[in-house]
Amino acid sequence: MKMEIKMKMRMELKKIALAAMLASPAALVAQTEAPEHDIDIDMELNKPVMTVNGESMTVGHLLAYRMTRQGMPLPPDPMQAQDVLVNELFSSMLLAQEAEKLGLDKETQVIARIEVARQQTLRQAALDELIRKHEVSEEDLKVAYDEQHGATEKNEYKTRHILVEEEEAAKQIIKDLDNGKDFAELAISKSTGPSGPNGGDLGWVETARVVKPFGDALTKMEQGKHSSAPVMTEFGWHVILLEEKKTTKIEPPALESVRVELTEALKIEAVRKYLENLQNTAELSFPEGSGVQDSK
Structure with a gap:
């Protein structure tokens, strides 16, 4: 049965040519770093990739999984890279389904870990979006340039x-x-x-x-x-x-040669100030006896 599922899965994946559409920087807009293994993609993220015991996985799921293993090399051949990702995600889905059958998803510690993972994902998405949307003016760029490279x-x-x-x-x-x-x-x-x-x-x-x-x-x-x-x-x-x-x-570097570096630094600083403002305006309290002190 496992072999039959695997064969059907491979045929479907080859049919939609997913191997040439994995993990392109253009598709991973929310990521601040481009993945190591560069493969073009122009498929919708909600396109179904496979179904395991009635549970559907999409291109978006596969890309999200792929990003959790950054730093782990993939084979240079696109089809082999596809097989590695799909087989890993297939095994991951099976184990997750087994955990749910055993009721592990109801355990307090597992619920807490799932919630923390959800918050971390949203946190990164928020940071990426804030950085992407923040516009750095030419004036701000010039001020930063003068501060860092003004001493001649x-x-x-x-x-x-x-x-x-x-x-x-x-x-x-x-x-x-x-x-x-x-x-x-x-x-x-x-x-x-x-x-x-x-x-x-x-x-x-x-x-x-x-x-x-x-x-x-x-x-x-x-x-x-x-x-x-x-x-x-x-x-x-x-x-x-x-x-x-x-x-x-001292001959300072040309503005154009440090434009990208300064722009990213200004965006990160803007996000830091934004987060600081959120922290200063947030309502924060600790239950009595929690052992955590309010240092705000």
Whole structure:
């Protein structure tokens, strides 16, 4: 009987040429990612695919099932890919029908899992629809572009430092420097940092790539001068020498080259704000004794 059902099912599927119509990005409008296995589709989603023990499955069901297995490869041959999907869905339907016969669909935990799956499906559909419908204006795009790529210059600092554990030791080093001692020699003899043996040389650095107090101190220093007071960071106390400063022009990417990326980011941000508004206006309560605290 199973073989007969399988043969009839295959004949029907081949008859409607479903193998060439599975999982096209154009058909999966609600999906944010195109599936790996790309097959054209122009069939209505409610077109029947198969009937198992009186229960009908449509192209829409098959596509929905196909999306649950994203990341799992399908055979490159369309007919083989079709067979894999149909056989898996056939087995899934049989097991689901058996579960209903056993009354498992009435169990509290199963009902809860079905409801959560329903909510997750609706959640994704809502997110996809909100992203699809949100229009990003050229003005918004330009503002986002300027915010991310508007800085056309960067400052770099050629610097040395001496790192010690105690503030008093750092103050004494500054006195020694004021009295004419060589910075590199003091770094070799006094610094506990890894750059000490190299005379404290850090090369060219950007403020974004060093800890904030160190970077802040660099921006206020004069070229050729050492810091007049020790700088404290999480690593200890620093005496800094700014040897040289240079400003480099940055060529920003063309707007068109980042248009898609910025548009998607703006859409996602709009959805985030929309969801935040829903959360702020929702009526939320927790039954007494539930063990869940209201953190809204």
